[in-house]
């Protein structure tokens with residue numbers, strides 16, 4: 403029997419069933435866009451696990467208080483993948499309960515434990531280093547990855563980097579595909595978005611924590627140098643098969659409105675198509691406009707996304723920072739197109755001049 407699932411709204415948390423509490427992702431309006439939906443699981447009597455502690459501190463605190471849960475009762479945290487929006491409260495949880503055990507797939511562990519690894523996952527640093535225009539951005543990365551750095555950096559860049567909140571964190575344990583974690587959660591390796599992304603499957607309740615196969619309206623997003631598009635597609639197909647065979651009836655994902663209980667297959671197919679839509683939009687842009695720099699391509703492609711920030715920010719500098727940051731995703735899109743040989747004559751991809759189509 404499926405639980406009677408309430409619809410999500412701007413509430414702090416939603417009780418999905420008697421064992422699972424969803425703590426909602428922060429909205430853009432709070433400027434904490436570096437956040438995700440996180441899930442508290444009652445594993446037995448007074449023991450809890452938390453999946454992706456990436457919500458705001460305030461929301462976690464309020465949720466625990468209102469449900470009479472102590473920090474000392476949270477015994478485990480499970481990280482579905484190593485992106486900044488899924489890990490923000492790791493150190494807070496470790497401070498509140500020194501005995502807490504953290505788990506992540508070994509392929510993503512390095513992104514959490516080393517800020518250098520993190521930034522080189524997201525950004526093609528050697529490409530950006532070759533262009534004077536990105537000097538401030540590269541300096542900021544150096545500032546944030548060099549202990550006791552005194553490199554002067556710009557305030558607008560600092561604001562964004564502070565929100566990402568990347569540092570060297572410690573996670574003692576790794577999990578692997580097929581393992582059953584406390585809380586009766588089966589690890590399903592679902593690479594693509596990142597190499598070590600994993601979903602967690604509560605088989606007896608037909609419930610899947612699907613991480614960044616999130617089915618929200620923004621569609622699939624990539625992570626710089628480490629996205630593997632064909633793996634991403636296979637991972638989405640894996641869930642479609644689960645849904646088709648009746649093994650999954652509820653999806654609890656990392657972003658957007660959750661739980662997802664209706665039209666699962668259609669929504670998964672739409673999400674899958676989102677990858678192709680992005681590719682096609684990019685190809686059309688390149689064909690229409692001819693020579694474009696990486697920055698121009700990014701601005702054009704992320705027009706809508708950037709507009710969302712405009713509602714809150716009127717500082718051009720900050721907007722530019724976001725464009726540079728998103729340029730890395732654009733790089734991965736272009737590389738993917740190259741990989742799929744959809745970029746026509748790949749030899750025309752001239753990295754050094756930042757011209758991608760001529």
Ligand SMILES: [Zn+2]
Pocket residue numbers: 483485595614
């Ligand atoms: Zn992610």
